Amino acid sequence: MAKTGYVVSNGYVNINKMRELADRFKALFLKHCCDVEVVSTAEIYPVVQNDGSIDIKGLSRSDFILFWDKDVLLAQVLEKAGHRLYNSSKAIQICDNKIYTHNYLSGHNIKMPKTLPMPLVFEGSPYYNEKFLDTAEKEIGYPMIIKEAYGSFGKQVYLCNDRQQVNSLVKKLKYKPYLFQQFISESKGKDIRIFLVGGKVIASMLRENDKDFRANISIGGKMTAITPPDEYIDVAVKAADIIGLDYCGVDLLIGSGGPLLCEVNSNAHFKNIQLCSGIDVAEHFVKYIIGEAV
Numbered sequence: 001m002a003k004t005g006y007v008v009s010n011g012y013v014n015i016n017k018m019r020e021l022a023d024r025f026k027a028l029f030l031k032h033c034c035d036v037e038v039v040s041t042a043e044i045y046p047v048v049q050n051d052g053s054i055d056i057k058g059l060s061r062s063d064f065i066l067f068w069d070k071d072v073l074l075a076q077v078l079e080k081a082g083h084r085l086y087n088s089s090k091a092i093q094i095c096d097n098k099i100y101t102h103n104y105l106s107g108h109n110i111k112m113p114k115t116l117p118m119p120l121v122f123e124g125s126p127y128y129n130e131k132f133l134d135t136a137e138k139e140i141g142y143p144m145i146i147k148e149a150y151g152s153f154g155k156q157v158y159l160c161n162d163r164q165q166v167n168s169l170v171k172k173l174k175y176k177p178y179l180f181q182q183f184i185s186e187s188k189g190k191d192i193r194i195f196l197v198g199g200k201v202i203a204s205m206l207r208e209n210d211k212d213f214r215a216n217i218s219i220g221g222k223m224t225a226i227t228p229p230d231e232y233i234d235v236a237v238k239a240a241d242i243i244g245l246d247y248c249g250v251d252l253l254i255g256s257g258g259p260l261l262c263e264v265n266s267n268a269h270f271k272n273i274q275l276c277s278g279i280d281v282a283e284h285f286v287k288y289i290i291g292e293a294v
């Protein structure tokens with residue numbers, strides 16, 4: 001019997017871009033003789049019924065779902081209804097929140113910048129805590145990275161040089177979850193992004209920006225396809241394995257003593273890596289899914 005699969009993407013942001021991405025996946029599945037249906041999260045309604053069963057409106061049974069979104073709660077309920085998601089809801093959840101990523105990967109002998117998450121502050125409660133900021137300052141020092149737990153394209157990552165900058169940022173971020181982190185100065189404007197599919201390294205690039213401390217391409221980082229040193233590959237493979245990712249892009253900072261884990265992207269964009277390396281990472285992902293699902 002032919003396999004039934006879906007590509008699910010977010011139905012509430014930049015619809016055209018998401019559609020283009022989902023259609024690209026569909027074309028790749030077709031290339032490998034597997035038809036899939038493209039569905040947005042605006043068309044899926046998981047209804048928990050009175051008897052406690054889950055009725056997923058907008059999806060029928062499937063052999064796989066390429067879940068290109070970060071709606072963890074939807075992902076969880078789809079898994080509960082018997083769908084196999086690539087990536088899993090758990091893996092997406094761990095990567096989506098940068099505090100969770102560092103917590104989850106701690107204790108596994110993976111080097112990372114010293115990181116201190118802000119405590120949970122309920123909306124309406126005083127969020128400015130002098131004592132906590134004193135501790136962050138003492139533990140981390142300056143310059144200090146402050147990073148929102150949820151963010152991408154470098155947009156929610158800040159560099160603070162003194163308490164005054166920290167204070168004004170803390171007042172701006174208010175109740176948003178964020179973390180304080182040691183700035184790895186040797187890696188200023190530079191990092192290594194490693195793409196993995198099914199635990200195997202598919203392609204890697206060095207990203208460099210001499211005008212900003214963030215290496216993201218969208219901020220002006222320049223990319224070069226590279227074969228990273230083994231120690232970088234080892235960290236990326238280990239992180240992907242611990243989190244249980246089918247597909248990811250691992251960002252590593254280039255420390256004087258070797259790699260430091262910066263973040264793990266469960267939904268790493270693949271256009272740039274194809275441009276600079278010629279490697280179609282998305283096709284590797286599709287082939288992996290079909291191979292597993294068959």
Ligand SMILES: Nc1ncnc2c1ncn2[C@@H]1O[C@H](COP(=O)(O)OP(=O)(O)O)[C@@H](O)[C@H]1O
Pocket residue numbers: 113145147151152153154155156157181182183184185187188189190191213214215216251253262263
């Ligand atoms: N602790 C750090 N020390 C030095 N540079 C950092 C640090 N954290 C992040 N950066 C820089 O900022 C960029 C964006 O940070 P990252 O955590 O990957 O967030 P995003 O999800 O927005 O890409 C990284 O690629 C890196 O260049």
Ligand SMILES: [Mg+2]
Pocket residue numbers: 153154251263
């Ligand atoms: Mg990043």
